[in-house]
Amino acid sequence: xxxxxxxxxxxxxxxxxxxxxxxxxxxxxxxxxxxxxxxxxxxxxxxxxxxxxxxxxxxxxxxxxxxxxxxxxxxxxxxxxxxxxxxxxxxxxxxxxxxxxxxxxxxxxxxxxxxxxxxxxxxxxxxxxxxxxxxxxxxxxxxxxxxxxxxxxxxxxxxxxxxxxxxxxxxxxxxxxxxxxxxxxxxxxxxxxxxxxxxxxxxxxxxxxxxxxxxxxxxxxxxxxxxxxxxxxxxxxxxxxxxxxxxxxxxxxxxxxxxxxxxxxxxxxxxx
Amino acid sequence: xxxxxxxxxxxxxxxxxxxxxxxxxxxxxxxxxxxxxxxxxxxxxxxxxxxxxxxxxxxxxxxxxxxxxxxxxxxxxxxxxxxxxxxxxxxxxxxxxxxxxxxxxxxxxxxxxxxxxxxxxxxxxxxxxxxxxxxxxxxxxxxxxxxxxxxxxxxxxxxxxxxxxxxxxxxxxxxxxxxxxxxxxxxxxxxxxxxxxxxxxxxxxxxxxxxxxxxxxxxxxxxxxxxxxxxxxxxxxxxxxxxxxxxxxxxxxxxxxxxxxxxxxxxx
Numbered sequence: 172x173x174x175x176x177x178x179x180x181x182x183x184x185x186x187x188x189x190x191x192x193x194x195x196x197x198x199x200x201x202x203x204x205x206x207x208x209x210x211x212x213x214x215x216x217x218x219x220x221x222x223x224x225x226x227x228x229x230x231x232x233x234x235x236x237x238x239x240x241x242x243x244x245x246x247x248x249x250x251x252x253x254x255x256x257x258x259x260x261x262x263x264x265x266x267x268x269x270x271x272x273x274x275x276x277x278x279x280x281x282x283x284x285x286x287x288x289x290x291x292x293x294x295x296x297x298x299x300x301x302x303x304x305x306x307x308x309x310x311x312x313x314x315x316x317x318x319x320x321x322x323x324x325x326x327x328x329x330x331x332x333x334x335x336x337x338x339x340x341x342x343x344x345x346x347x348x349x350x351x352x353x354x355x356x357x358x359x360x361x362x363x364x365x366x367x368x369x370x371x372x373x374x375x376x377x378x379x380x381x382x383x384x385x386x387x388x389x390x391x392x393x394x395x396x397x398x399x400x401x402x403x404x405x406x407x408x409x410x411x412x413x414x415x416x417x418x419x420x421x422x423x424x425x426x427x428x429x430x431x432x433x434x435x436x437x438x439x440x441x442x443x
Numbered sequence: 444x445x446x447x448x449x450x451x452x453x454x455x456x457x458x459x460x461x462x463x464x465x466x467x468x469x470x471x472x473x474x475x476x477x478x479x480x481x482x483x484x485x486x487x488x489x490x491x492x493x494x495x496x497x498x499x500x501x502x503x504x505x506x507x508x509x510x511x512x513x514x515x516x517x518x519x520x521x522x523x524x525x526x527x528x529x530x531x532x533x534x535x536x537x538x539x540x541x542x543x544x545x546x547x548x549x550x551x552x553x554x555x556x557x558x559x560x561x562x563x564x565x566x567x568x569x570x571x572x573x574x575x576x577x578x579x580x581x582x583x584x585x586x587x588x589x590x591x592x593x594x595x596x597x598x599x600x601x602x603x604x605x606x607x608x609x610x611x612x613x614x615x616x617x618x619x620x621x622x623x624x625x626x627x628x629x630x631x632x633x634x635x636x637x638x639x640x641x642x643x644x645x646x647x648x649x650x651x652x653x654x655x656x657x658x659x660x661x662x663x664x665x666x667x668x669x670x671x672x673x674x675x676x677x678x679x680x681x682x683x684x685x686x687x688x689x690x691x692x693x694x695x696x697x698x699x700x701x702x703x704x705x706x707x708x709x710x711x
Contacts, residue, residue: 191467192587193567195560199511202567206583209576218574225571225579229564233510236468276510284507285644288471292500294667295476299497302490306497307480314471343688350685351678353646358674359667360637361656367501369630400661404634411638421505422515422547424635429540432628437620441627 173215173254175247180330182210184323187243190236199233204268207239211247215254224250227261234272235279240322242271244329245336271340278345286356287317293363368404373442444530445606446486453485454602455595458522462594463587465518465553468508473518475499482525495525495535499542502632505639506546513557516549522598530605533614536626541614549594556593560586652677 190203205228212224234242246264253259295310329336339345372391379387395402407428414424435441446454457478464472471477476496483492499521506514520542528538563586570578604610641653655677656670665673682688 188469189467189583189587191469192463192590193560193563193583193585194466194557195564195586196511196554196558197561198564202564202579202583202586205567205571205579209579213576221576222572222574225574225576226568229568229571280507280509281644281646284509285640288507289504289640290667290671292474292476292504294671296497296500297667299476299480299493299500302494304480304489304493307476307493310474310476310500311471318469347682347688350646350649351682353644353649354652354678354681355671355674356640356644357646357649357653358656358677359670360640361653361658362660362665362667362670363504364634364637365657365660368633371627371630401657404631405657407631408634408638408641411635412642415638415642421635421639422543422550425502425515425543425632428632428635429543429625429628432626432630432632433621433624436624436627443623443627 173251175211175214175251175330179210179214180247180326183207183243183247184326186210187239187322187326190239198229198231200236200239201229201232204232204239204243205229207243208246208250211250215250220254223261227264230265230268232268232272234276235283237283237318237321238275238279238325239272240325241329241336242268242275244326244331245271245333246329247326248330248333267334267337271337274340274345278349281349281356282352283318286352286359288314289356290359291317293359293367364404364408365401368401370403370407371442372403372440374440444486444532446530446602450485451599451602454482454522454526455599457481457485458518458598459591459595461518461522462591465516465549465594466557466587466590473516473521475503475517475521478518478521479525482522483529486526486529488529491529491535492525495528495538496521498535498539498629499524502539502542502629502636503546504633505636505643507639507643509643513550513554515546516553516594517546518594519549519552519597520546522594523601526598526602526605527610527614530602531611531614534622534626536629537614537617537622539629540622540625552593552597553590556589559589 186209187207190200190207193202193206194200195202205225208228212221212228216224228246245267249259249264249267253264291310291313294313295306298306298309300306332339372395374391375388376391376394377389379389381387399405411421411424415421432441461473461478464470464474464477475498479492479496479499480489481492483489483495486492499517503515503517503520506517508514523545524538524542527533527541528535533541563582567579567582570582601610652674656674659665659673660670
């Protein structure tokens with residue numbers, strides 16, 4: 172009876188932190204996944220069976236890197252059964268990986284890249300802009316803590332539940348988490364668009380000499396601010412969304428906005 | 444500012460770690476907040492490094508690798524722009540401006556490297572046929588090494604020539620209307636990152652929450668922690684009240700027996 176040990180899982184956990192190291196245009200994270208499960212393969216197989224197992228895990232694979240954890244767990248459980256004589260064809264294990272990677276990436280991308288990282292990073296940046304070392308440290312610790320917990324418990328959970336995980340992936344829980352994360356992410360994005368941008372249009376519309384000797388200067392910006400502070404960044408954001416939906420590379424949009432900045436500054440329409 | 448040997452070695456190591464972070468996307472060592480801070484520390488002006496990091500981080504907020512789409516490269520942009528600002532005596536605004544073409548160049552470089560590493564993938568196939576675990580480890584880590592050099596080599600070149608004055612005079616030749624304009628643009632360039640995040644969510648029906656965040660920010664002085672808490676509360680309440688998630692409970696209640704699991708499965 173072959174049994175995976177605690178240390179096998181520990182080393183798989185450690186290695187899975189390097190899952191994307193050999194990301195390539197042909198099979199993406201294939202080699203990375205194989206690299207991650209090597210402690211498992213080493214424990215369970217030798218000789219020709221080992222060669223077969225390595226080949227099996229060098230097939231095309233790609234998902235959001237943190238949600239690979241439960242897939243590694245399920246695969247470990249199946250490999251353990253297979254090594255103990257249960258008849259599981261190669262295609263079933265691969266089918267499971269390919270079947271889970273899509274839905275899990277659909278959950279992992281909005282949660283981690285859309286919510287967790289933007290929020291922890293902007294929180295860190297808010298301190299960093301004042302020159303405080305606390306900002307980078309906060310971001311690094313917070314993000315990695317969340318990430319490592321997901322990795323560690325993901326592998327554990329996948330291994331313990333085995334193929335039952337597939338029912339969970341299709342179920343409500345993940346959808347709830349994704350939707351909740353999206354709400355949080357969008358809410359904070361709304362706040363950032365308003366607070367963490369600055370557009371200033373200093374064109375003077377009227378200068379009124381008041382009775383008490385002071386002058387009241389009305390600029391275009393004053394009017395915008397009375398209407399709704401942050402209106403121009405909001406409109407710019409929607410313009411960017413529209414352009415990206417039309418497949419314009421974001422880096423070109425950035426260059427475009429730089430050009431707008433230079434022209435605006437040069438002509439005096441935009442100020443610091 | 445001429446850099447000494449120890450500083451050059453340290454820059455090489457940190458930029459290699461940033462380069463690895465960029466492909467791994469795990470420890471976030473490629474993010475401006477981390478990379479700029481470390482480079483600033485090496486160059487003896489950590490505070491400036493942290494500020495550049497914070498500024499660039501906001502611009503790079505939406506730069507993410509989704510599926511097979513590569514993000515602009517934060518690693519190369521962070522490392523080199525920090526060197527130019529601190530050792531090349533440039534303004535932070537100019538540093539940010541230079542960071543953008545660097546991010547684009549880094550993006551091209553990483554696509555090139557990720558094409559090169561197809562070779563390692565095939566080499567791993569032949570090691571698999573021999574049953575060599577060590578061979579597979581070497582292939583994987585070798586590919587990672589290429590990604591490290593991708594950032595480390597350009598960075599060390601910039602660091603070596605920064606003291607020669609050639610780079611300095613090139614940077615000083617930029618007219619003030621450009622640097623001023625770039626600084627103005629820096630105020631709103633961040634919206635590109637926000638737009639990337641919003642686009643990635645693909646949840647148009649949740650946009651009311653975006654507008655709510657916008658309006659609350661416009662008329663209050665709340666900080667980000669407050670927004671985080673309010674957003675979390677909104678998310679929890681929304682999930683709790685959403686009829687979509689309450690259907691199964693309502694349907695299963697009349698039967699009153701232990702068939703809930705089965706009902707769940709059927710409804711899913």
